Amino acid sequence: MRKVGDVGWLDKPEPQCGPLDAVIRPTIVAPCTSDVRVAAGWAAPRTDRILGHEAVGEIVQVGELVTRFKVGNLVAVPCVTPDWLAPGVQRPRTVGHDTEEEGSFKFVGYKDGVMAELAHVNQADANLALIPDGVTPEAALMATDMMPTGLRGAEAADIQFGETVVVIGIGPVGLMAVAGAVLRGAGRVVAVGGRDVTCKVALEYGATDIVRHSSDADELTAQILQCAPDVDKVIVAGGDAATLAAAVRIVKPGGIVSNINFYDQAASLTMPLVDWGLGMADKDIRGTFCPGGGAQLARLLQLIKHGRIDPTKLITHRLQGMDALPEAFDLMSQKPPDLIKPIVYFD
Secondary structure (H helix, E strand, C coil), X not given: CCECCECCCCCCCCCCCCCCCEEEEEEXXXXXXXXXXXXXXXXXXXXCCCCCCCEEEEEEEECCCXXXXXXXXXXXXXXXXXXXXXXXXXXXXXXXXXXXXXXXXXXXXXXXXXXXXXXXXXXXXXXXXECCCCCCHHHHHHCCCHHHHHHHHHHHCCCCCCCEEEXXXXXXXXXXXXXXXXXXXXXXXXXXXXXXXXXHXXXXXXXXXXXXXXXXXXXXXXHHHHHCCCEEEEEECCCCXXXXXXXXXXXXXXXXXXXXXXXXXXXXXXXXXXXXXXXXXXXXXXXXCCXXXXXXXXXXXXXXXXXXXXXXXXXXXXXXXXXXXXXXXXXXXXXXXXXXXXXXXXX
């Protein structure tokens, strides 16, 4: 990202490795919608910033205080790499917010990312995970952002056995939310999406019903309630502020709306107060964030290793070589009908 709206190649100095840190050579990366949004000025304007926060790679340097990793290890890099010494991570449910709100999402907000020949990882012992035998690098790559974010949506929804769950927005994160809802024991899972490729994969991950997404929030609400009139939990993984309001209408009293969607910072939420029981309907709204660190990533890799989930179903486009990064970035920006997730092999 050379400046807002201008994405291209940059030459930058090699990253420096601190005593607790590591430098990796990325071997596979995946662009994300967040990269596209940052490049378009979605967050604070940035100049000369390397994009990318989804990577697996080979360690080429470790700091003198690193004990768990060594040069040559193939590792997965979580998209959220907290400063584990910051007070912000020492409170329940705040791993993503170390020094400030979303402060742990450093590759997007505060430092150069992984779409480069070399990338820096802070506090390597706490922020990297070895890729175990039985897990392909491609699968591990999907566990760096798509899996933890989607599964976090299911966790925050506190899904109980047999409940009816609606997942609105079934891009790669929403598809992982579908899989997470199934893993947590949901009975009926309604996936709301508009593209054939994602609807097909949602069914493969265990969705029981498909509702075609409507951009009109009232129509969307009516479609979902016609399909499933008794909704216990809603996971919002796409849409706009009106979509979140629709989720409040859809969920029944005592239910939970779990939001893992980013919204335009210029948007405002209008709460449907009658549907929220004038504030007293016992409908919880939980806005949550991708958890960070190597320990949670290692747990996700065990889900893959033991066949509980196959995140490679998300990968629809495989490109070769660093020179293919612009094409992959454009794919995430344009989102053609056959796309879920592109990846780029550097080796």
